[in-house]
Amino acid sequence: MDDGKPTGSTPAWWSRPAPPRPTTPPPAAPADTAALPVDPPPPAAPANETPADEPPTAAGTAAAGPVAGAAAAGPVPAAPEAPSGERPQPLHEPDEYRTPPYGEPGPWAPAPPVQRPAPTPPHGSPVPVPAPVPPPGHVPGASAAAGQPGPAPQPPAGPPPPAVPGPGAGHAPPAHSAVPGPATGHPEPAPQPLQPPAVAARPGGGHAPSQWLQYDPWNAPGAASVPPPRQPFTHTGDPGPGRAPRRRRRLLGVAGALVFAALAGVVGGGVGAYIERNGGLTTVELPQAAREDTGRAPGSVAGIAANALPSVVTIHVSGGGEQGTGTGFVLDKRGHILTNHHVVDPSGSSGEIAVTFSGGETASAELVGKDAGYDLAVIKVKGVSGLKPLPLGNSDSVRVGDPVVAIGAPFDLQNTVTSGIISAKGRPITAGGEEGDGSDISYVDALQTDAPINPGNSGGPLVDDRARVIGINSAIRAADGGSGSEGGRAGSIGLGFAIPINQGKRVAEELINTGKATHPVIGVSLDMKYTGDGAKVGTKGQDGAPSVVPDGPAAKAGIRSGDVITQVDGERVHSGEELIVKIRAHRPGDRLRLTLERGGKEETRTLTLGSAGD
Numbered sequence: 315m316d317d318g319k320p321t322g323s324t325p326a327w328w329s330r331p332a333p334p335r336p337t338t339p340p341p342a343a344p345a346d347t348a349a350l351p352v353d354p355p356p357p358a359a360p361a362n363e364t365p366a367d368e369p370p371t372a373a374g375t376a377a378a379g380p381v382a383g384a385a386a387a388g389p390v391p392a393a394p395e396a397p398s399g400e401r402p403q404p405l406h407e408p409d410e411y412r413t414p415p416y417g418e419p420g421p422w423a424p425a426p427p428v429q430r431p432a433p434t435p436p437h438g439s440p441v442p443v444p445a446p447v448p449p450p451g452h453v454p455g456a457s458a459a460a461g462q463p464g465p466a467p468q469p470p471a472g473p474p475p476p477a478v479p480g481p482g483a484g485h486a487p488p489a490h491s492a493v494p495g496p497a498t499g500h501p502e503p504a505p506q507p508l509q510p511p512a513v514a515a516r517p518g519g520g521h522a523p524s525q526w527l528q529y530d531p532w533n534a535p536g537a538a539s540v541p542p543p544r545q546p547f548t549h550t551g552d553p554g555p556g557r558a559p560r561r562r563r564r565l566l567g568v569a570g571a572l573v574f575a576a577l578a579g580v581v582g583g584g585v586g587a588y589i590e591r592n593g594g595l596t597t598v599e600l601p602q603a604a605r606e607d608t609g610r611a612p613g614s615v616a617g618i619a620a621n622a623l624p625s626v627v628t629i630h631v632s633g634g635g636e637q638g639t640g641t642g643f644v645l646d647k648r649g650h651i652l653t654n655h656h657v658v659d660p661s662g663s664s665g666e667i668a669v670t671f672s673g674g675e676t677a678s679a680e681l682v683g684k685d686a687g688y689d690l691a692v693i694k695v696k697g698v699s700g701l702k703p704l705p706l707g708n709s710d711s712v713r714v715g716d717p718v719v720a721i722g723a724p725f726d727l728q729n730t731v732t733s734g735i736i737s738a739k740g741r742p743i744t745a746g747g748e749e750g751d752g753s754d755i756s757y758v759d760a761l762q763t764d765a766p767i768n769p770g771n772s773g774g775p776l777v778d779d780r781a782r783v784i785g786i787n788s789a790i791r792a793a794d795g796g797s798g799s800e801g802g803r804a805g806s807i808g809l810g811f812a813i814p815i816n817q818g819k820r821v822a823e824e825l826i827n828t829g830k831a832t833h834p835v836i837g838v839s840l841d842m843k844y845t846g847d848g849a850k851v852g853t854k855g856q857d858g859a860p861s862v863v864p865d866g867p868a869a870k871a872g873i874r875s876g877d878v879i880t881q882v883d884g885e886r887v888h889s890g891e892e893l894i895v896k897i898r899a900h901r902p903g904d905r906l907r908l909t910l911e912r913g914g915k916e917e918t919r920t921l922t923l924g925s926a927g928d
Contacts, residue, residue, distance in 0.1 A: 625704035633665020641722035641774030653773030683825030689756035707782035709814035722774030734765030760811035767810035785812030837866020849893035871921035881909035
């Protein structure tokens with residue numbers, strides 16, 4: 315345990331430590347030289363050089379190969395000490411653990427060399443192998459420069475040259491140390507190149523591995539002093555066991571990249587689909603147009619509806635165990651309202667009639683007059699002011715294709731507006747007929763429209779593009795083949811019929827003024843069972859009376875029993891119903907031109923219409 319540790323007296327901290335105590339006593343020096351001071355050694359030759367006229371020494375060989383140190387050649391005599399009078403005393407006791415391996419190197423010792431690791435074999439990790447111990451007296455030879463131990467030259471006979479050991483046992487002083495120290499005058503070690511590990515001398519002989527490990531990460535093992543060329547970062551050939559070839563690693567990297575790209579695509583697609591379906595990950599704010607002017611052109615459907623709706627009412631009737639709903643419109647400021655006969659008929663003579671205006675106001679009403687032949691009726695509201703009459707148009711000026719708007723309460727849905735066109739004119743429509751005597755049958759020369767009309771629209775106005783009334787909605791053609799006033803309950807199929815306002819105006823005036831309406835007649839009884847083309851005058855009248863009324867309009871025009879009337883004012887008629895519709899489209903006193911067939915010949919007669927009350 316005292317290898318490399320001084321065992322004698324402790325020197326001053328600024329002086330070199332004493333050499334290790336030799337195991338054998340050195341040869342005695344002559345008496346005349348023991349007291350003489352030792353001259354400093356001559357300047358050392360440069361590293362790796364040996365004077366030609368001098369034998370190689372341990373210090374000279376240490377720079378060329380593995381350093382064996384002075385101890386490898388044998389015991390080294392102690393250097394003579396300076397006189398005690400010249401040595402200053404230390405301020406404190408020196409620390410004996412300051413020298414290696416227990417402390418940092420002293421100022422006189424060079425830094426420990428770097429150890430280079432042994433190469434790693436392909437089959438596993440390296441196993442540290444102790445350095446071979448050369449025999450006593452062996453020093454590195456010339457082959458040490460190549461990393462191989464060789465025979466060392468023997469030292470010359472006689473006492474070894476004086477040498478000062480380093481701080482650790484077994485270390486030889488540098489070969490080029492020749493600079494005197496600042497404190498003692500002893501040679502100061504100069505910088506030297508890195509040396510291979512030295513073998514320390516054992517007390518009993520031989521050599522021991524150094525306690526300082528040497529490692530050089532930038533040099534390959536195997537060479538002691540000559541660094542081998544650095545290995546390239548990559549190389550070809552067998553990668554060794556446990557390591558995949560570079561091509562396999564490249565394929566694995568490409569496969570991993572493809573898998574990552576596929577997963578990223580799936581995740582990204584899922585996130586995109588979620589965002590698209592759910593409107594994103596933030597609060598949804600939908601774009602919206604700014605507030606605009608609500609006014610509309612008077613000729614537009616919205617403009618027409620805005621002008622007509624305040625004059626349209628919804629009618630609820632009850633009486634005699636029956637109820638009904640329909641529509642009407644205001645005729646004047648006195649409160650007269652025009653509607654259909656079949657709308658108010660359930661009230662009878664003592665039923666109740668309630669009127670609801672477009673604004674929601676409700677008022678009671680009374681019956682003014684009604685006529686089943688025209689399917690028209692007039693009612694009047696009481697205690698209501700500020701009424702707005704709906705202007706009346708002229709149905710004779712209407713042409714097929716003109717735009718129209720229907721307003722009403724289909725299925726009791728008030729203020730409903732639908733639009734369409736006039737699809738035909740002069741459609742002979744008969745409705746009613748629930749009474750056995752046919753007194754409730756209405757004959758209408760109607761305007762046909764495709765504006766949707768449904769049960770509840772009856773009695774409502776059909777207006778033109780100026781919001782003027784041109785007809786009174788009265789009947790629809792149902793999908794089941796039925797026809798008549800709200801014929802069928804299936805709803806509209808685009809075939810609605812309205813009483814022309816010209817006829818409605820005349821009847822309304824008569825109902826308001828007299829409480830009843832007059833029907834124009836020609837004074838004949840028709841054969842309603844005739845299946846030929848045209849209207850045939852019957853052979854007998856009602857209750858056995860003659861078929862042609864004496865002194866009536868037809869008798870005065872020369873019409874006889876059995877004649878077939880085919881035209882009225884040039885318009886073709888195909889049945890008795892159509893002839894009645896054409897006649898009721900006129901007023902009493904109007905002149906008509908009739909075309910008839912008698913005995914296979916066609917004749918023309920002109921007559922003046924009479925009144926049914928006469």
